[in-house]
Ligand code: ADP
């Protein structure tokens with residue numbers, strides 16, 4: 166373990182608020198007791214303790230901890246120690262819902278308020294927070310600027326403000342959200358209540374901006390080092406990307422995450438690996454929460470070795486023995502890369518973070534970044550289309566919530582789905598709309614049996630057989646994950662009635678050949694402003710351009726990371742996070758390449774020979790680029806001469 170840095174000193178705040186409400190009947194407990202009682206964890210991690218101590222002493226803190234560092238507990242535990250209510254601001258509705266559900270499951274009274282809830286429900290939750298036993302109230306930031314809301318909040322016994330994912334307040338960060346600026350107003354409502362801001366994005370610019378906007382002192386920063394000495398970073402360029410990954414997975418038996426950029430690619434990759442006998446499963450944001458949970462649990466329990474996922478996977482996932490994280494596509498920037506790669510080796514044992522890409526990867530990333538920042542004219546058009554789609558009149562629509570299907574929207578107005586999606590996100594970011602994607606799910610099907618049983622099951626009924634053939638022809642990934650299907654499309658294809666398709670799918674499900682979830686759920690859009698005539702539609706262009714530039718700068722940092730000129734991958738990452746004192750890790754691909762001589766070959770032979778059954782020379786050489794192979798062969802011979810390894814016929818063995 167590396168030594169963590171503490172910045173600043175502990176100072177007492179002059180003023181702390183105290184409330185005397187009759188319903189505080191619980192006795193005060195220590196943070197440790199709470200941790201054991203509710204979460205069942207034996208102890209805090211070192212920096213959690215430092216942060217919690219400061220918060221309980223009434224200080225403001227900016228906590229910079231890497232992903233998975235355990236930031237949630239830093240406010241959840243104080244919320245249970247302190248009297249009164251903790252307000253948590255969080256950017257994603259799905260994340261809020263998830264946290265509230267987890268808290269409720271362990272017996273802690275928590276609620277979330279976000280756009281799209283109906284007024285009476287909000288009213289009830291606000292009353293609970295004022296007069297009830299609510300300990301944590303999660304709020305989405307766009308609520309905060311509503312005067313009525315502010316008034317209600319001011320009358321609550323608030324004893325802690327927690328701002329999760331605080332980098333969202335920064336225009337320098339990778340996830341700026343204008344609505345987060347409202348957090349400043351919340352801060353003013355409770356000038357003497359301690360504030361805890363938390364993030365894993367600790368670049369210099371982001372940190373400075375959070376401190377300034379939330380009026381936190383420099384000395385209030387508690388930061389963990391972003392160095393993780395058990396992580397081995399490698400960048401591997403291979404034209405035979407897929408086969409390389411397959412070979413890698415055959416050798417490394419530990420839990421693995423493969424990150425790919427698109428949902429479809431995840432499904433294809435998982436299918437391919439499954440076909441090769443590797444226990445893989447796909448995971449992406451298009452899957453229903455329940456399916457995602459099911460697959461995640463199978464992976465956490467080790468029943469699935471490999472999770473092939475989009476970046477939707479990982480937040481809040483707790484698996485400490487991940488041995489390998491492979492990036493099959495490039496993430497948008499180093500911050501994202503570090504978060505995802507950092508899910509490896511949380512148990513402190515050696516783990517590998519590999520970027521395995523082909524030559525197209527860089528260009529794809531550039532194209533992707535461009536698509537994420539569509540021309541403003543297009544955003545305008547999509548705003549107009551949205552209102553036609555929702556059928557709102559100019560001057561109306563404020564605070565109304567609508568069911569929304571992205572694909573049919575895009576199809577109707579001839580947009581590419583990605584275009585429509587990014588533009589809508591931009592509208593959300595600019596405060597025009599709020600999108601809740603958690604309820605977005607069409608019907609889904611997965612085959613839950615093997616080929617043989619399926620065939621036998623279908624023999625009895627030609628119509629079911631016909632339907633299954635249509636499914637298999639029309640959709641990929643049915644064997645490994647819940648796949649979104651459209652009953653109406655299948656029906657059209659077969660010249661059947663959609664009801665017939667649904668009936669037969671239900672039968673197949675009853676026969677336990679498939680899993681089938683018919684869905685009535687939809688995603689929802691809430692209008693946060695009334696419809697304006699197009700000439701009055703503006704988005705903050707200066708801001709938009711600024712963010713676009715920043716996005717390209719972050720992309721460039723990702724590309725720079727790949728370069729052979731990088732001295733040490735870890736040093737690169739830590740410098741990116743503003744740690745100037747980082748020393749070369751000694752075990753990334755760059756550091757290893759610098760150590761000429763036997764160590765490289767010996768280490769990798771021993772690694773390859775972990776199972777002690779030997780490995781063929783051919784398989785071993787396949788790990789190296791063609792031009793490196795003669796050099797590696799020479800080294801193998803030398804190692805054999807030195808009796809460090811044995812070569813018998815075409816196989817290499819350890820000499821121990
Ligand atoms: P972050 O928000 O920093 O990414 P989380 O708060 O989601 O991290 O925590 C990551 C995981 O670590 C969670 O599953 C959590 O239960 C676990 N965790 C946090 N603190 C502790 C602790 N003191 N002991 C054991 N597990 C912990």
Ligand code: MG
Pocket residue numbers: 236237329
């Ligand atoms: Mg978190």
